Amino acid sequence: MRLSDFPHIRELHLFKSMREDNFATLSQAAYLQTFPEQVQLITEGDRADFLFVVIEGCVELFATANGREATLAMVHPIGTFILAAVLKDAVNLMSARTTKKSRVLMIPAQDIRTAFETDEGFARALVVELADCYRSTIKEHKNLKLRTAVERLANRLLKYHADQGAHGRISLPHDKRTLAALLGMTPENLSRAFATLRQFGVHVDGATIELTDIKGLTGLAKPTPLIDDRTT
Amino acid sequence: MRLSDFPHIRELHLFKSMREDNFATLSQAAYLQTFPEQVQLITEGDRADFLFVVIEGCVELFATANGREATLAMVHPIGTFILAAVLKDAVNLMSARTTKKSRVLMIPAQDIRTAFETDEGFARALVVELADCYRSTIKEHKNLKLRTAVERLANRLLKYHADQGAHGRISLPHDKRTLAALLGMTPENLSRAFATLRQFGVHVDGATIELTDIKGLTGLAKPTPLIDDRTT
DNA sequence: CGCGAGCTTGAGCCCCATCAACGGGAGTGG
């Protein structure tokens, strides 16, 4: 892997407090690879052989059963996935595919586990990382159980709006069928949800959305830090 | 707290590898308390002041928003809850209430965090515990998104059946309105789901259920270790 | 015997999935 990528990784909360020698070992064992879009990186049920770190691009985590498929999360740079499975030396509960051309760092699972056992700083960082992941999924669970599809969309738009500078205009980070899957609905229903939100100042033009009634939209969405805040 | 309760707690995976002195400190700071049923122990949004350990009875974790309520999990002995919030010194994402008379151990959050920072063995145990919690919620998420209400009930019955010795007869561990909430449906709908399952050999008599067609029920439920196994 | 809580059953409705058709933009090849 290229040394030029080390600084970013090293600065990750997960690796920041790791001992230098352990990090060096990990670096040497890791693979940095570039994938085109729509490549499936892992399959649920398979043993977790690598910890993945998304350096560039975007990865979709999803699961399948009974002929149905559900998107569980999108991983953006710099983010990791299947950490829990790697630590437990267990099978993946989710599958993963790229949604765009992506650069991904793959760290052999055994090296992660060794570092966990020998590096106290790393073990502590893992606690924090896992706690964050855990709380994120709880929020997502609440989002799904306590809100309708239109409410989920409204909150998601407000989140994008805040992320992108709150200038009244946002651009969707995913195509609409992916966004629909992420929100737990069909593409058709997403269209209708957008139509419903028109009366709340949501105007769609392709991947660009204009928000002209933030107050009204917020009133509908009723965002709460207990679901929507990234880090609480 | 009573010394007689120590052995059970000490044997918990979470505390097993903790240093003796740290465990002693924790024990002295902890409160063992008994609550009647339907007592709310914590409220979402409040700061997490204690780590809770259910010694006896049962605790329901739930969340509220927009006038809706959703049950997220049931905690049975011996189980912990709001560990992640305690570690992060954050607010609770869930509320908790007893569903029956319960004995609960309450360990001050600050003591847990201190132990985390000073006790390497405890930190490692936390990683495993959090990874388990994390994977459990992912499974629950998949259960909800990938299955219909009837399928969720069928799988739940099969799980109880296995837990209780697979003798073709099970007794429901919760009353039906709680079970309905746990499965993400209304009590009315649970009734109808049971009626639907009659043709698959599910015969209801109060809290006792007789299963006369395990094979057929399994065919409908299509259980998978990637959702239903407690520890994979 | 009367009462209330928990459970069941029924009717109606809403949200959302499904199926089908259509429109438009991008890419391709003539």
Add this chain to the structure above:
DNA sequence: CCACTCCCGTTGATGGGGCTCAAGCTCGCG
């Protein structure tokens, strides 16, 4: 430059799963 095709997104019609509201039922208990 245009015709063709394919894919994405939209729109409409229909249906089903599940919720709501309301009534009836059963059983335990006073």
